[in-house]
Amino acid sequence: xxxxxxxxxxxxxxxxxxxxxxxxxxxxxxxxxxxxxxxxxxxxxxxxxxxxxxxxxxxxxxxxxxxxxxxxxxxxxxxxxxxxxxxxxxxxxxxxxxxxxxxxxxxxxxxxxxxxxxxxxxxxxxxxxxxxxxxxxxxxxxxxxxxxxxx
Numbered sequence: 001x002x003x004x005x006x007x008x009x010x011x012x013x014x015x016x017x018x019x020x021x022x023x024x025x026x027x028x029x030x031x032x033x034x035x036x037x038x039x040x041x042x043x044x045x046x047x048x049x050x051x052x053x054x055x056x057x058x059x060x061x062x063x064x065x066x067x068x069x070x071x072x073x074x075x076x077x078x079x080x081x082x083x084x085x086x087x088x089x090x091x092x093x094x095x096x097x098x099x100x101x102x103x104x105x106x107x108x109x110x111x112x113x114x115x116x117x118x119x120x121x122x123x124x125x126x127x128x129x130x131x132x133x134x135x136x137x138x139x140x141x142x143x144x145x146x147x148x149x150x151x
Contacts, residue, residue, distance in 0.1 A: 002109070002140070003031065003109070004027070004031040004033050004109040004110040004140075005031065005032075005033050005034065005109055006033060006034055006036065006106065006107055006108045006109050006110075007024065007027055007028050007031070007033045007034070007035050007036065007108065007109065007110045007111070007112060008036045008038060008099070008102065008103050008106075008108040008110070008111045008112070009021065009024035009035060009036065009037050009038070009111075009112050009113070010037075010038045010039075010040065010095070010099045010111070010113055010129070010133070011037050011038065011039050011072075011075060012039065012095075013039070013071050013075060014116070014146070015146065016114040016115070016116050016146025017075070017114055017146070018075075018079065019114070019146045020112070020113075020114035020144045020146050021037075021075075021079045021080075022079070023112060023142075023144050024037075024112040025079075025080065025082075025083045027110065027112055027142070028083065028085065028086070029083065031110075032085075033085070033109070033110075034085050034086065034087065035080075035083065035085065035086040035087075036086065036087050036088075036089065036102075036106065036108065037072065037075070037076065037080070037086060037087070037088045037089070038088075038089050038090075038091065038098075038099065038102055039068050039071070039072055039088075039089070039090045039091075040090075040091055040092070040093055040094075040095040040098040040099065041064045041065045041068050041090060041091070041092045041093075042064075042092075042093075042094070042095065043092050043093050043094060065090050065091075065092055068090040069090050072088045072089075072090055073088070075088075076088050089102070095129045096129050096132035096133055096136070099111070099113075099129070099133050100133060100136055100137060100138075103137060103138075103139060104138065108139055109139055109140075110139060110140050110141075110142065111133060111137055111139060111140070111141045111142070112141075112142045112144065113129070113130045113133055113134070113141060113142070113143055113144075114130065114143070114144055114145070114146040115128070115130040115131075115143050115144070115145050115146060116128075116130075116146060130143050
């Protein structure tokens with residue numbers, strides 16, 4: 001069996017992330033791995049086409065990232081208190097691509113990602129980060145459905 005020493009767990013602070021994080025920690029424990037929690041703040045630079053100054057968008061993204069840092073600290077305090085071999089990162093980008101780039105650049109061995117279980121119009125409108133990551137990653141991906149997981 002492959003050794004997983006670096007495990008990536010993308011989070012969005014939803015109930016899904018809160019229900020799936022114990023699984024990510026269990027994987028990290030089992031393999032004595034470092035767990036990387038990653039929150040991606042959506043890059044809003046594409047909105048410049050709606051006559052909004054780029055500096056306003058980057059300022060706003062920076063503020064959202066600062067808020068993401070606080071949320072990440074709270075998330076880790078609440079869910080990672082018993083596991084200290086982790087790093088938490090907040091970056092700006094397009095979530096699916098940023099997750100894959102982070103995994104590649106940082107030599108992740110495994111990605112553990114939660115799925116919201118969206119169907120129909122919700123899936124069409126909101127997309128599926130987990131699906132994209134699963135189909136495009138160069139490393140193994142474990143998906144865990146965040147809905148219906150016992151608390």
